[in-house]
Amino acid sequence: xxxxxxxxxxxxxxxxxxxxxxxxxxxxxxxxxxxxxxxxxxxxxxxxxxxxxxxxxxxxxxxxxxxxxxxxxxxxxxxxxxxxxxxxxxxxxxxxxxxxxxxxxxxxxxxxxxxxxxxxxxxxxxxxxxxxxxxxxxxxxxxxxxxxxxxxxxxxxxxxxxxxxxxxxxxxxxxxxxxxxxxxxxxxxxxxxxxxxxxxxxxxxxxxxxxxxxxxxxxxxxxxxxxxxxxxxxxxxxxxxxxxxxxxxxxxxxxxxxxxxxxxxxxxxxxxxxxxxxxxxxxxxxxxxxxxxxxxxxxxxxxxxxxxxxxxxxxxxxxxxxxxxxxxxxxxxxxxxxxxxxxxxxxxxxxxxxxxxxxxxx
Amino acid sequence: xxxxxxxxxxxxxxxxxxxxxxxxxxxxxxxxxxxxxxxxxxxxxxxxxxxxxxxxxxxxxxxxxxxxxxxxxxxxxxxxxxxxxxxxxxxxxxxxxxxxxxxxxxxxxxxxxxxxxxxxxxxxxxxxxxxxxxxxxxxxxxxxxxxxxxxxxxxxxxxxxxxxxxxxxxxxxxxxxxxxxxxxxxxxxxxxxxxxxxxxxxxxxxxxxxxxxxxxxxxxxxxxxxxxxxxxxxxxxxxxxxxxxxxxxxxxxxxxxxxxxxxxxxxxxxxxxxxxxxxxx
Numbered sequence: 001x002x003x004x005x006x007x008x009x010x011x012x013x014x015x016x017x018x019x020x021x022x023x024x025x026x027x028x029x030x031x032x033x034x035x036x037x038x039x040x041x042x043x044x045x046x047x048x049x050x051x052x053x054x055x056x057x058x059x060x061x062x063x064x065x066x067x068x069x070x071x072x073x074x075x076x077x078x079x080x081x082x083x084x085x086x087x088x089x090x091x092x093x094x095x096x097x098x099x100x101x102x103x104x105x106x107x108x109x110x111x112x113x114x115x116x117x118x119x120x121x122x123x124x125x126x127x128x129x130x131x132x133x134x135x136x137x138x139x140x141x142x143x144x145x146x147x148x149x150x151x152x153x154x155x156x157x158x159x160x161x162x163x164x165x166x167x168x169x170x171x172x173x174x175x176x177x178x179x180x181x182x183x184x185x186x187x188x189x190x191x192x193x194x195x196x197x198x199x200x201x202x203x204x205x206x207x208x209x210x211x212x213x214x215x216x217x218x219x220x221x222x223x224x225x226x227x228x229x230x231x232x233x234x235x236x237x238x239x240x241x242x243x244x245x246x247x248x249x250x251x252x253x254x255x256x257x258x259x260x261x262x263x264x265x266x267x268x269x270x271x272x273x274x275x276x277x278x279x280x281x282x283x284x285x286x287x288x289x290x291x292x293x294x295x296x297x298x299x300x301x302x303x304x305x306x307x308x309x310x311x312x313x314x315x316x317x318x319x320x321x322x323x324x325x326x327x328x329x330x331x332x333x334x335x336x337x338x339x340x341x342x343x344x345x346x347x348x349x350x351x352x353x354x355x356x357x358x359x360x361x362x
Numbered sequence: 363x364x365x366x367x368x369x370x371x372x373x374x375x376x377x378x379x380x381x382x383x384x385x386x387x388x389x390x391x392x393x394x395x396x397x398x399x400x401x402x403x404x405x406x407x408x409x410x411x412x413x414x415x416x417x418x419x420x421x422x423x424x425x426x427x428x429x430x431x432x433x434x435x436x437x438x439x440x441x442x443x444x445x446x447x448x449x450x451x452x453x454x455x456x457x458x459x460x461x462x463x464x465x466x467x468x469x470x471x472x473x474x475x476x477x478x479x480x481x482x483x484x485x486x487x488x489x490x491x492x493x494x495x496x497x498x499x500x501x502x503x504x505x506x507x508x509x510x511x512x513x514x515x516x517x518x519x520x521x522x523x524x525x526x527x528x529x530x531x532x533x534x535x536x537x538x539x540x541x542x543x544x545x546x547x548x549x550x551x552x553x554x555x556x557x558x559x560x561x562x563x564x565x566x567x568x569x570x571x572x573x574x575x576x577x578x579x580x581x582x583x584x585x586x587x588x589x590x591x592x593x594x595x596x597x598x599x600x601x602x603x604x605x606x607x608x609x610x611x612x613x614x615x616x617x618x619x620x621x622x623x624x625x626x627x628x629x630x631x632x633x634x635x636x637x638x639x640x641x642x643x
Contacts, residue, residue, distance in 0.1 A: 018639070
């Protein structure tokens with residue numbers, strides 16, 4: 001039996017807790033959160049709670065922790081757990097910036113513990129199907145891959161109206177906006193599908209006048225093949241669950257494929273079908289396919305299952321920290337390149353302005 | 363509009379900035395309409411008066427971000443008018459009778475002390491109360507951020523808010539409306555009474571205003587004229603606006619969404635599958 005604690009019982013922490021409780025051979029011993037409301041949610045499922053994660057880690061016999069803290073608290077959470085010898089599951093993004101990510105990875109290596117970052121998009125059924133076709137060579141050599149993820153971000157509430165936590169809107173506390181939040185997944189996916197990339201172009205938008213970017217486009221060039229990857233992200237869409245504006249399109253020398261080809265045509269019909277199958281599994285005494293009725297959310301269970309499987313067997317995690325550092329390297333480059341692009345843009349605007357004035361004078 | 367603007371010193375303009383959604387979604391008041399109102403007031407009153415554009419925090423919205431995200435910071439700076447978060451500053455509790463009950467609500471003194479209140483709502487439907495326009499926009503000016511706590515008594519609270527805060531002029535932003543979906547209608551409506559305005563707005567959205575509980579109660583409380591409404595059509599006919607509105611069944615939505623959630627909860631209870639926390643609350 002593997003014992004686990006949940007650090008951070010907000011929306012994601014609660015979901016991880018429910019999923020971890022359903023993984024065979026895992027006992028969720030306790031959870032920690034400053035919020036009484038969040039602690040009460042966990043207590044409803046008979047999970048012991050603490051108002052401080054250090055108290056949880058010090059008091060309980062744990063093998064691992066699931067860390068779902070805001071970006072600005074991740075480093076200290078990882079450091080504390082690593083020093084106590086605990087293996088770690090960490091929500092993406094790994095950190096606010098590359099330097100912090102490197103420190104965190106250095107720390108877990110030094111303390112000889114293991115850490116896996118929860119890039120659950122790899123386990124969307126549509127992404128898995130696309131990956132199989134790419135790996136089998138069915139679309140040939142991919143020359144262009146475009147990826148899109150445009151969600152509500154901080155501009156729209158979920159089903160229940162609650163304000164978005166203010167740290168999301170702070171560059172210091174969050175580290176970044178739509179690129180770090182959404183682009184992280186897309187960059188991880190393109191790298192996983194096609195290998196390592198460098199950034200060649202980056203333009204990040206701030207239409208909402210926040211201290212972080214609310215949209216952006218970056219262009220990637222493969223280090224090992226001829227592929228160009230394009231990442232489009234935005235926080236500007238009002239649409240919420242079950243709408244999900246995500247896709248990857250692969251253009252290869254043999255043909256084209258897209259995640260859009262594999263998603264259910266109707267989310268509600270899929271929910272009914274998958275729900276019915278699970279009820280049959282239940283009656284037959286078989287393991288459920290958790291959250292498959294939501295389609296995309298099943299990936300959260302899957303990644304939790306893989307994390308604990310690796311812990312139990314001692315096998316390598318399916319998601320390496322080296323690759324996650326690469327994602328942070330690309331994001332760091334995109335932020336720096338965007339600054340250069342903006343400066344250049346500003347120069348061009350000044351040049352056009354001065355030419356315009358000259359013409360007016362003439 | 364034949365409104366007597368003499369002696370006006372403090373004007374409050376109340377747009378609907380319910381969330382951080384831009385005007386293109388049909389959810390929030392288009393800044394261009396507020397700009398037009400400011401210009402109109404200056405033309406009619408002159409320059410010797412103060413204009414404040416005001417909004418209160420909402421359950422899922424913080425005004426300080428909404429002003430910035432929706433461009434109101436810039437709009438007010440350019441037009442030399444003040445911006446006010448109605449959830450901050452001097453808040454005064456006011457009690458008013460609605461039917462046989464008393465309702466006490468907190469309002470900002472800036473709103474209470476205004477000589478002229480210009481209510482600039484959206485023309486849109488609402489999942490909870492059906493119609494949202496001028497009267498519901500005044501509900502949005504209550505200084506308490508967590509307004510969903512009023513939902514159990516929302517009919518009385520909307521009416522009470524409008525008895526305490528009386529909109530002098532209503533200018534409805536119907537440039538982009540929202541019913542079953544957003545739609546460009548390009549309509550501006552104006553009225554000197556929020557109830558009268560909302561009766562017409564309800565009809566445009568295919569609601570029977572007498573069957574919208576808060577409008578029916580407001581009519582009984584004589585907040586405004588609900589029977590003999592005089593409408594001046596300029597450029598576009600009311601029937602045409604109604605025909606073009608993206609109609610939406612409030613009842614069907616409530617039944618459908620409620621039934622889906624109940625089914626989902628029953629399914630997860632029986633099967634042992636996970637119910638994502640955000641769907642449970």
